[in-house]
Structures are given as C-alpha cells and as structure tokens.
Amino acid sequence: MADLVGVNGQREHFRVVGKPNLPGKVSYALATGVAKFGIDFVVPDMLHAKILRSPFANARIKHVDTTKAWQLPGVVDIVTWEDEDIKNLGATPFSFGKRRPWLDNIAEHEGAEVGVIVVAENLDICEEALRLLDIEWEIMPHVIDILRGREEDAPVVRPPELQDIPGGLFTTPPDENHPKRGNVSFAITVQGDVDKAFQEAENIIEYDLKLPAFASHIPNPPASVAWWFDDPYEGSGKSLHIEGAVQRKDSIGAMYGMPPNRTVQEGIFQGGKYCDWGMRRSQEITPLLAKRTGRPVRMANTREETFDFLMKERYMYLKVAYTNDGLITAVDDYSIADGGTQGSSSFGTSGDQGYGPYYTLRCLNIRQQMEIVDSNRGKMYLSGQHCPFNWDAGTMAIYLIAEKLGKDPLEIASINVHGPTSQEDKNPVPSFEACIEAGRKLMNWQWHPARGKRLPDGRWHGMAFRYQICPRHAFSGYDCKLELRDGVVHLPTQGPVTGIFAVECNAMVVAEELGLEYDDIKVDFDYREKFTPVGGGSDGSTASAWAMKECANILKKMILEAAIDEANNPPPPSLFDFGRPKEPSPLKGRKPEELDLIDGRVVVKDDPSIGVPLAQATRRNLVATYSGRPPAALWSLGRGKMLDTMNTAYCEVAVDEETGEVEILRFGVVADPGKVLRPTSLESQIDQVMYFSQGCQLLEEYVYDERTGVKLNNNMVDYRKPGMLDVPPVDRQFLETRAGNAAYGASGISHSLANTHLVIIAIHNAIGVWVDPPATPDKVLRALGKA
Amino acid sequence: MIHEENAGKGSAVNAVPVAKSPFTHASTSAQAAAAIGAIPPVLKEFNCPLCNTLSYSLNELTKHYEECHPGSVVPRIVVLNINGKDCEVLIEPHWTLKRALQFRLGLTGAKHMCDRGVCGSCTVIIDGRPVLSCTTLTVECEGKAITTVEGIAANPKWKPLIDAYCRWDAMQCGYCTPGFVVSAKALLDRSPNPTEDEIKEALSGNICICGTYPRHAQAIMEAALKLETEG
Structure with a gap:
C-alpha cells in the first residue's frame, strides 16, 4: 500500500514536510504559561465542588445524613445519588443500553467517587463538609490480588445490580459460550488447529510473564468549570459554557440537552491524555451543579484522584511450538487479566485478542484464552499508551527461541514475520527488513547469549530487541476546511491541542501543496469549527493530513481558477485598493491548468518567472472543504495480519550483580513511519514511549494494602516517573518506505513502541534470570538468589 | 451578588481569560503582560471566604468574622511583589x-500537578532561587521578589529562551513547560553558559510525563548562545 489514492501521494520533492524545528502553532502559548487548561480556569462568582471518595475498597452507602454538612457555613448545595437531578442525568459518552446511574451508592475501589457531591464557597469548606457527612457504610469483601480473585471460593465482588451493565463501547462483552463464573469472565479466540500443531511440534517452550499495572497519570488533573448564560443570538433559554472538557464539550452538552451551538468552550488545551480518553466525573457534572446553584461551579481532581489505570495487570502463561530452524508453528496464550471495576475498558483484556503480535507471525495456529477477573483495584477508562495486545509475549518467544537455538533473535524474527498480504506470505514485509538492517548498524548489533558479556567495570551486559507494526488507526473521518482570506490561507480547527503536533502536520501539508511556507498557514482555533486533526493519537495527524491534502488541492484549484478569472476580467479598482497592481495580470489569457502555486506566487508552469504573488492573484475569499479519510489502514483491515510499515526497538543494559541495579545504557529505535511529516515531534514521541517503557520496567508499580484494599502510592513521591537524570539516551533513525496509505505514504507510529518487556529481556540476557517488572534492585537480587 | 473567588472586586480574577490565537511570541508576551497588568495593587472589596458576604475593608471583614464566624481564623492581607509589582492579596494563613x-x-502559568513538591510544574523564582509554589506558604513570601513564568514571558530579554523552547519542541502537551522555563531562567541567571550536565541537574526537579527531557538541554544551550550574543 501507499498513498495511491490521494492527490500528490507520490510526491517526490518536499520543501516543508519533513522540515525540523518549526515551532508548533500553539507552542508560544504553552511556553509562556498563557495556555489555560481546564484546571486553570477561575471565573467570577465561582463555587467549588467535590465528590465523596470511598475510603473502602468495596462498599455501599446504606444511608447518609447530610444535616451536619448543611450546617457548615459556606455550603451551598449537597446532592446525593438519590436526588432526581442525578437520576435523570443523561448518559455519558459511549454508553449504550442499560446503564449505570451517573452516580450511585456503590464504591468498587478505594477512592471511587460515590454517593454525595458537595458545593461550597471554597475547596476547604467542601472537604470539611464531606468529613461531616454521617455515612452508614456496608463494607463488602474485596479482591486486590486477581490470582486470589479467580479462585472458586473467592468472594464475588461485583454487586448483582452491576453484573449485567455494559460499561460502554470499550468494555468487555459477555461471552455467551463461556458464562461468567464468580469474578471471572472468559474470552477465547482460536485460529487453526493448535492442539494438532503441538502434537507435531519439533520443540516447545513454556514461559510466563507478568504485565504490570501502570498509572494513567495525566499531567493536568481533570477539571472543569461550567456556567449558564443568556445568549441573545440563540434565543430564549440559557446556553452552557464549559471549560475543561476539550473535545468532549458536545457530548457533555448533550447530557444536558444542549445542542453544539449552545455549548460554548473557548479553551483548546487538553493536556496529555496518552490514549486515556475517558472523561472524568469532574468534567461532566459541573453544568448540573451550576444549574442548581445559579453560579459557576468548578470541580477538579486532585493528583491523588488522577491515578487510574493506563494498563491493567495481567499474568500470562505461554506455550510456543517451533521448528528446529526457529519457525513458530503454534502459540497457546493463557492469560489472567485484571478486569478492574465495572465499566473498565476491554483494552488490556478481551480487546487485545484476535490481533497483535501473534498475527504478525507466519504461525497459523494461535489460541488466546483469557480469564478476566473483576477486582477492586481500579478503573481503566479507555486505552493506554502501552500498546497492550500482549505484544511482548511475542517478543519473549523470539528471544527464548533464539536462546534455545543459539541464534540471534533478529534472525529468528526474520524467519517468523510474514509478508504484507497475509500470514501465509513467507517473505518478511520490506519495511521490517529495512528496519532490521538499519538497526544492526545503529546498535553495532553483536548478539551474545545470556550471561555472555561482561563490561570492563564488572557489570553484566544485556541486549534486547523487539518489533512492532505501525498501527495507523482508520476509524476517524475528517471535515476539513481551508480559507483564502485577504490573500492569506487559514486553517480553521476546533483543536484540540493534545501535544502530538497534529495541526502542525496538517499545516505543513497544506503549505507543501499550496507552494507556501509553514508560517504562511494561519491556524484559527475556534470551538465552532468541525475540523479536528486527531483521531487515533499521533497517527491521526497522518490520516487527517491526508484529508487536508485533498482539501488543499481543492483550494489550489479554486485559487488558480479565480486568478485566471480575475486576470481576464479584472475587477474595478475600489477606494481601498491600495497596492493593487496597475498593470494587466501576466496570467491573462492563460488556463488554470497552465498555472501552479510556487513559493507563494501563482506562476506559469512552463515559465515560473511569469506570475504574481498569491495575495495579488485574487482578491476573492475562497473556501474549500473536504470530508473524508484515507483508505482504511492495513492494520485495521487485516487486524495485524496485513503489514505495511514497521518499527524496531533495541535496548542495552548493564546489571550490577552485587547491588541489583540496572542501568539502561541506551535505547535504539529504527522506525518506518512511512513518511516523516514533522521530525522534531516524531523524535520526541519516540523518546516519550521509550521513557514510558523504562518507567514501567524499572520504576513504576501500584502498591496496595491487601488487607484493606487501599492503594498506597497514588502520589508522585511514592509512584515515581522517570526524571531528567533517569532517562538514557535514545538513538533514533527513521526510514521512509512510503508504504503507509495516509499522507504521502505515512502511517505514523503512534505509541506502538511502548513496551513492557524490552528492558526485562535485556536484563535476562545480562544475568540469565527473569525479573518481573518493575525490575527494582531488590527484585533483581531476589531473582539472583541474593536477597 | 458578584463575588470573585472570594477575592473582592479588586481582584485580577474578574474575567474569563482565554488564550487567543495566533500564538506568536509577541501575542503571548502581550497576554502575559496583560495578566500581570490586571493585578490590582490595592484591594477595595473583601468577600468573606466562608459565606461570600462583601466588606469594604479588612476591619469590616474582621468585624464580620467576630459576629458571624467566631473562632474562625480571619483572612489577612499580604503584600506580594510579583514580577516587579507590589500587590495586596487577601489570603487565609494556610494558603x-x-x-x-x-x-x-x-x-495560571504555575501549574498544579503533584501538589507536594516533587514535579516542578509550579516553579517560581523567589529572590533568585527556583521555588516550588505548591509547598510555599503565601505568608512566607512577603517582602520577597517573586518571578512567575508570566514575568519571564513579558520580558523581551527572555525571548531567545522562549523561542528556543518553541523551535525545539521542548514540550508536548505543554502542561509542565512553564515550570521548566522558570527553572531554565533561574539557571541562566546564575550560569549564563551552562553545560548539558548542569542543565540536567538544574532541571532534575521538573517532571515531564510526556518525556521531552532531551529537548530542554538543546533549547537552553541554544538560548544561552543567543542571550550572550544579544547581550
């Protein structure tokens, strides 16, 4: 595949696309601190609100007496789950069918929002009022250890009334063939004849691994401020203004019966999401509270309240059959995954099945069986930065087979990765081979077996490799609009600004197609606009840029036609026509197809010295629109069984056997995004996912008190993210096979490089024993039998 | 009744400031300067933090407390020097x-992230030293010179630093970026030509969850060169 359908998809010469160090269109707002995120908004006459958080891991409010709280000066409103306003509150986005009330009296994890909301003059009063609630709790048994929760005598933790409520689009659907047992739901997918393949296997390896739970950790704690106002342009009744629900303002407006034109949001800065797209209650409820009190209401999560899951815990047991050459012939994956609380996303559980690492292999016999265990650990709202899909279970298989056969894992991977069209395509996809070849050089790759190399300082050297597909998402369509206004090209968009520099990629493509410079494209942020450049994370920028490329060429055609029309029929000069050329246009008598836009001028193709600046070529205001999207990505069409662009990651570590300390000497990444649109941000996104990977393999882990179910480290002191002095160098190299089908053959990389076991495998390669992530020094020493 | 986050009519928080595009250095610098300019030097109205009753002097507010909220700690006025400007601020002692x-x-350039002094997103400069404003009591700041990111943004001298941050994408979601810029400015004040290691050390208290770490050294070293050239 490539960009064969779009205009100029095969463009060879680029002036703007691929250029580094072009400031982002909002970067100055971010660097100077003038950018306002939801939590920043403070408006006149504003009240504050807080929701009660459960101190128990699994509990139900039997009764609450709010009398004392109401008596506290400054308390303006108290709402409970029994209030009609709450019961009547509309469905949250992505909810279908029978749904859980927006707020009820059941808390499925410690810290869960439950039962009561207090509105007061300030935050201190809110907190004091919550403390004054007289609550009668029914405390129920909880499950924190999912291995315990799957046992037959484990307490069933999900209350009956929540058992059959679908949580939304991205939650685990019931498996009719394997009914739920206790806390355990089942998800099973099978391809081929797995049992027969194992019977005929030349070799079999068995191993297990643990995927760690990993914190969501959105940098800007979710928050919103809402108020109602009279909008004379919209007639009678109030309109809603909400800040802090960027990209979801219309969904939230709909909860309150407000159409998009009556839901206002001026802020565009969303902050980091890392695919954690779920709205939090603090972003949804302020309109109701503002309506009840008649004043603006702010609700903000604290940092502690922002520790949800970006990835859920999973235990995996793998059995893999392979030939004496290293060709994998069967995969049997048995997983026990944390299902979390009601409404948790199915990414990380059943949503990971049927595609992923195993389906990039020529192996045709694949079975994935999963137990999904209801727990009281917490909630995963949607997706996560760590491309889950149990990808590193496959990475480990390749490593282990290499170890068994005494071969290089790159060689084993090359034997197993299939070609572009199907799993039966024997030649590895060219993008993969190109990445491998470049990776060998980048890393000066000299494979050694486990405990095969010691560094001069006495530490053990370890190395590891993994590959991934570049999963361009193909689910979003784009409503593009470009305007030529007073000779300047405007790109109107609602945003949002998420940090992936998506609108910048679009502006670069527009500039490329219109023969302009990047700075010539004015991006107008306006919540009323339709165009949003995201949709599938950073891959959205390659897909939206494809659609914007089409739009740019429509505008270009309009400009050239207008230029000819005005050259042939010059409009009469007006009083304000200062600076307009007095001479007849040199374009007079030409045809649009004879013209081009080059370096900001409308010129004659055959003789570009003949032409006029764009601003003089036409005085018309032109508006071009295009609605559509690039052809569906191979990843989504083939669910991983068809391949276009790939990426590879490498890691070198040094392990000190005496202290258990692991140092990542360097990461290496050779990636083929198809076509690099904006290199500076692409490089940074590579760094980001590698540091995410470092964090979950060396530092980060949720810690619970098993007895109470309380999460002990939901703060940034005890739950450490990598800092400036922690991160290793990341050597990066980009290839451009143009094999994707978004703009110019791009496919993006998204967060597919984020991983859970690249460092862990390198540690094994260093010291010859497995350490579950995070590989903290004490765990390394324990694995070595030294602690 | 209009009240402004219990601050009184003299408060700067009397509008809904939303950053407007286009976001150039000139426009954002002007917005930062406007935010500083909007801070009133003297308070004229005093809303009760507990019940929103309006008073017109601190004495009147104190009397209101004695009558309506006996036993509660009365708010007080502190005079802060923010970005070179003295201003009265009505606060409670624990703020x-x-x-x-x-x-x-x-x-709002100083951002709320960790709220316990480990992430650096709320960094300001107090008397030349980078300080975490989430763990610093306001009452401790009287008589000290406080510089926020808005003060840096509004000062043309620091344009090379802001430019370099933007050229190098030393930000992704951008939430933590102002904290880094403030730490960088404090570093450049005391070490105009920092090495990469010095930069890492100086910025090691700032957490960027998006992982932009390598970009900061690139940006700061570029800015240092330009600052030196431009004198």
Whole structure:
C-alpha cells in the first residue's frame, strides 16, 4: 500500500514536510504559561465542588445524613445519588443500553467517587463538609490480588445490580459460550488447529510473564468549570459554557440537552491524555451543579484522584511450538487479566485478542484464552499508551527461541514475520527488513547469549530487541476546511491541542501543496469549527493530513481558477485598493491548468518567472472543504495480519550483580513511519514511549494494602516517573518506505513502541534470570538468589 | 451578588481569560503582560471566604468574622511583589503561593500537578532561587521578589529562551513547560553558559510525563548562545 489514492501521494520533492524545528502553532502559548487548561480556569462568582471518595475498597452507602454538612457555613448545595437531578442525568459518552446511574451508592475501589457531591464557597469548606457527612457504610469483601480473585471460593465482588451493565463501547462483552463464573469472565479466540500443531511440534517452550499495572497519570488533573448564560443570538433559554472538557464539550452538552451551538468552550488545551480518553466525573457534572446553584461551579481532581489505570495487570502463561530452524508453528496464550471495576475498558483484556503480535507471525495456529477477573483495584477508562495486545509475549518467544537455538533473535524474527498480504506470505514485509538492517548498524548489533558479556567495570551486559507494526488507526473521518482570506490561507480547527503536533502536520501539508511556507498557514482555533486533526493519537495527524491534502488541492484549484478569472476580467479598482497592481495580470489569457502555486506566487508552469504573488492573484475569499479519510489502514483491515510499515526497538543494559541495579545504557529505535511529516515531534514521541517503557520496567508499580484494599502510592513521591537524570539516551533513525496509505505514504507510529518487556529481556540476557517488572534492585537480587 | 473567588472586586480574577490565537511570541508576551497588568495593587472589596458576604475593608471583614464566624481564623492581607509589582492579596494563613497566584491573582502559568513538591510544574523564582509554589506558604513570601513564568514571558530579554523552547519542541502537551522555563531562567541567571550536565541537574526537579527531557538541554544551550550574543 501507499498513498495511491490521494492527490500528490507520490510526491517526490518536499520543501516543508519533513522540515525540523518549526515551532508548533500553539507552542508560544504553552511556553509562556498563557495556555489555560481546564484546571486553570477561575471565573467570577465561582463555587467549588467535590465528590465523596470511598475510603473502602468495596462498599455501599446504606444511608447518609447530610444535616451536619448543611450546617457548615459556606455550603451551598449537597446532592446525593438519590436526588432526581442525578437520576435523570443523561448518559455519558459511549454508553449504550442499560446503564449505570451517573452516580450511585456503590464504591468498587478505594477512592471511587460515590454517593454525595458537595458545593461550597471554597475547596476547604467542601472537604470539611464531606468529613461531616454521617455515612452508614456496608463494607463488602474485596479482591486486590486477581490470582486470589479467580479462585472458586473467592468472594464475588461485583454487586448483582452491576453484573449485567455494559460499561460502554470499550468494555468487555459477555461471552455467551463461556458464562461468567464468580469474578471471572472468559474470552477465547482460536485460529487453526493448535492442539494438532503441538502434537507435531519439533520443540516447545513454556514461559510466563507478568504485565504490570501502570498509572494513567495525566499531567493536568481533570477539571472543569461550567456556567449558564443568556445568549441573545440563540434565543430564549440559557446556553452552557464549559471549560475543561476539550473535545468532549458536545457530548457533555448533550447530557444536558444542549445542542453544539449552545455549548460554548473557548479553551483548546487538553493536556496529555496518552490514549486515556475517558472523561472524568469532574468534567461532566459541573453544568448540573451550576444549574442548581445559579453560579459557576468548578470541580477538579486532585493528583491523588488522577491515578487510574493506563494498563491493567495481567499474568500470562505461554506455550510456543517451533521448528528446529526457529519457525513458530503454534502459540497457546493463557492469560489472567485484571478486569478492574465495572465499566473498565476491554483494552488490556478481551480487546487485545484476535490481533497483535501473534498475527504478525507466519504461525497459523494461535489460541488466546483469557480469564478476566473483576477486582477492586481500579478503573481503566479507555486505552493506554502501552500498546497492550500482549505484544511482548511475542517478543519473549523470539528471544527464548533464539536462546534455545543459539541464534540471534533478529534472525529468528526474520524467519517468523510474514509478508504484507497475509500470514501465509513467507517473505518478511520490506519495511521490517529495512528496519532490521538499519538497526544492526545503529546498535553495532553483536548478539551474545545470556550471561555472555561482561563490561570492563564488572557489570553484566544485556541486549534486547523487539518489533512492532505501525498501527495507523482508520476509524476517524475528517471535515476539513481551508480559507483564502485577504490573500492569506487559514486553517480553521476546533483543536484540540493534545501535544502530538497534529495541526502542525496538517499545516505543513497544506503549505507543501499550496507552494507556501509553514508560517504562511494561519491556524484559527475556534470551538465552532468541525475540523479536528486527531483521531487515533499521533497517527491521526497522518490520516487527517491526508484529508487536508485533498482539501488543499481543492483550494489550489479554486485559487488558480479565480486568478485566471480575475486576470481576464479584472475587477474595478475600489477606494481601498491600495497596492493593487496597475498593470494587466501576466496570467491573462492563460488556463488554470497552465498555472501552479510556487513559493507563494501563482506562476506559469512552463515559465515560473511569469506570475504574481498569491495575495495579488485574487482578491476573492475562497473556501474549500473536504470530508473524508484515507483508505482504511492495513492494520485495521487485516487486524495485524496485513503489514505495511514497521518499527524496531533495541535496548542495552548493564546489571550490577552485587547491588541489583540496572542501568539502561541506551535505547535504539529504527522506525518506518512511512513518511516523516514533522521530525522534531516524531523524535520526541519516540523518546516519550521509550521513557514510558523504562518507567514501567524499572520504576513504576501500584502498591496496595491487601488487607484493606487501599492503594498506597497514588502520589508522585511514592509512584515515581522517570526524571531528567533517569532517562538514557535514545538513538533514533527513521526510514521512509512510503508504504503507509495516509499522507504521502505515512502511517505514523503512534505509541506502538511502548513496551513492557524490552528492558526485562535485556536484563535476562545480562544475568540469565527473569525479573518481573518493575525490575527494582531488590527484585533483581531476589531473582539472583541474593536477597 | 458578584463575588470573585472570594477575592473582592479588586481582584485580577474578574474575567474569563482565554488564550487567543495566533500564538506568536509577541501575542503571548502581550497576554502575559496583560495578566500581570490586571493585578490590582490595592484591594477595595473583601468577600468573606466562608459565606461570600462583601466588606469594604479588612476591619469590616474582621468585624464580620467576630459576629458571624467566631473562632474562625480571619483572612489577612499580604503584600506580594510579583514580577516587579507590589500587590495586596487577601489570603487565609494556610494558603500556598500556588493557590494565591491562581485564585487571587489570576496567574495560571504555575501549574498544579503533584501538589507536594516533587514535579516542578509550579516553579517560581523567589529572590533568585527556583521555588516550588505548591509547598510555599503565601505568608512566607512577603517582602520577597517573586518571578512567575508570566514575568519571564513579558520580558523581551527572555525571548531567545522562549523561542528556543518553541523551535525545539521542548514540550508536548505543554502542561509542565512553564515550570521548566522558570527553572531554565533561574539557571541562566546564575550560569549564563551552562553545560548539558548542569542543565540536567538544574532541571532534575521538573517532571515531564510526556518525556521531552532531551529537548530542554538543546533549547537552553541554544538560548544561552543567543542571550550572550544579544547581550
């Protein structure tokens, strides 16, 4: 595949696309601190609100007496789950069918929002009022250890009334063939004849691994401020203004019966999401509270309240059959995954099945069986930065087979990765081979077996490799609009600004197609606009840029036609026509197809010295629109069984056997995004996912008190993210096979490089024993039998 | 009744400031300067933090407390020097500087992230030293020179630093970026030509969850060169 359908998809010469160090269109707002995120908004006459958080891991409010709280000066409103306003509150986005009330009296994890909301003059009063609630709790048994929760005598933790409520689009659907047992739901997918393949296997390896739970950790704690106002342009009744629900303002407006034109949001800065797209209650409820009190209401999560899951815990047991050459012939994956609380996303559980690492292999016999265990650990709202899909279970298989056969894992991977069209395509996809070849050089790759190399300082050297597909998402369509206004090209968009520099990629493509410079494209942020450049994370920028490329060429055609029309029929000069050329246009008598836009001028193709600046070529205001999207990505069409662009990651570590300390000497990444649109941000996104990977393999882990179910480290002191002095160098190299089908053959990389076991495998390669992530020094020493 | 986050009519928080595009250095610098300019030097109205009753002097508010909220700690006025400007701020004694900046003065460049002094997103400069405003009490700041990111943004001298941050994408979501810029400015004040290691050390208290770490050294070293050239 490539960009064969779009205009100029095969463009060879680029002036703007691929250029580094072009400031982002909002970067100055971010660097100077003038950018306002939801939590920043403070408006006149504003009240504050807080929701009660459960101190128990699994509990139900039997009764609450709010009398004392109401008596506290400054308390303006108290709402409970029994209030009609709450019961009547509309469905949250992505909810279908029978749904859980927006707020009820059941808390499925410690810290869960439950039962009561207090509105007061300030935050201190809110907190004091919550403390004054007289609550009668029914405390129920909880499950924190999912291995315990799957046992037959484990307490069933999900209350009956929540058992059959679908949580939304991205939650685990019931498996009719394997009914739920206790806390355990089942998800099973099978391809081929797995049992027969194992019977005929030349070799079999068995191993297990643990995927760690990993914190969501959105940098800007979710928050919103809402108020109602009279909008004379919209007639009678109030309109809603909400800040802090960027990209979801219309969904939230709909909860309150407000159409998009009556839901206002001026802020565009969303902050980091890392695919954690779920709205939090603090972003949804302020309109109701503002309506009840008649004043603006702010609700903000604290940092502690922002520790949800970006990835859920999973235990995996793998059995893999392979030939004496290293060709994998069967995969049997048995997983026990944390299902979390009601409404948790199915990414990380059943949503990971049927595609992923195993389906990039020529192996045709694949079975994935999963137990999904209801727990009281917490909630995963949607997706996560760590491309889950149990990808590193496959990475480990390749490593282990290499170890068994005494071969290089790159060689084993090359034997197993299939070609572009199907799993039966024997030649590895060219993008993969190109990445491998470049990776060998980048890393000066000299494979050694486990405990095969010691560094001069006495530490053990370890190395590891993994590959991934570049999963361009193909689910979003784009409503593009470009305007030529007073000779300047405007790109109107609602945003949002998420940090992936998506609108910048679009502006670069527009500039490329219109023969302009990047700075010539004015991006107008306006919540009323339709165009949003995201949709599938950073891959959205390659897909939206494809659609914007089409739009740019429509505008270009309009400009050239207008230029000819005005050259042939010059409009009469007006009083304000200062600076307009007095001479007849040199374009007079030409045809649009004879013209081009080059370096900001409308010129004659055959003789570009003949032409006029764009601003003089036409005085018309032109508006071009295009609605559509690039052809569906191979990843989504083939669910991983068809391949276009790939990426590879490498890691070198040094392990000190005496202290258990692991140092990542360097990461290496050779990636083929198809076509690099904006290199500076692409490089940074590579760094980001590698540091995410470092964090979950060396530092980060949720810690619970098993007895109470309380999460002990939901703060940034005890739950450490990598800092400036922690991160290793990341050597990066980009290839451009143009094999994707978004703009110019791009496919993006998204967060597919984020991983859970690249460092862990390198540690094994260093010291010859497995350490579950995070590989903290004490765990390394324990694995070595030294602690 | 209009009340402004209990701050009184003299507060800077009297509008809904939303950053407007296009976002150039000139426009954002002007917006930062406007935010500083909007801070009133003297308070004229005093809303009761507990019940929103309006008073017109601190004495009147104190009397209101004695009558309506006996036993409660009466708010007090502190005079802060923010970005070179003296201003009265009505606070309660437990208020952090971060809280006062956002809810009294309308300065939101210092960001709320960890709220316990480990992430650096709320960094300001107090008497030349980078300080975490989320763990600094406002009452401790009287008589000290406080520089926020808005003050840096509004000062043309620091344009090379802001430019370099933007050229190098030393930000992704951008939430933590102002904290880094403030730490960088404090570093450049004391070490105009820092090495990469010095930069890493100086910025090691700032957490960027998006992982932009390598970009900061690139940006700061580029800015240092330009600052030196431009004198």
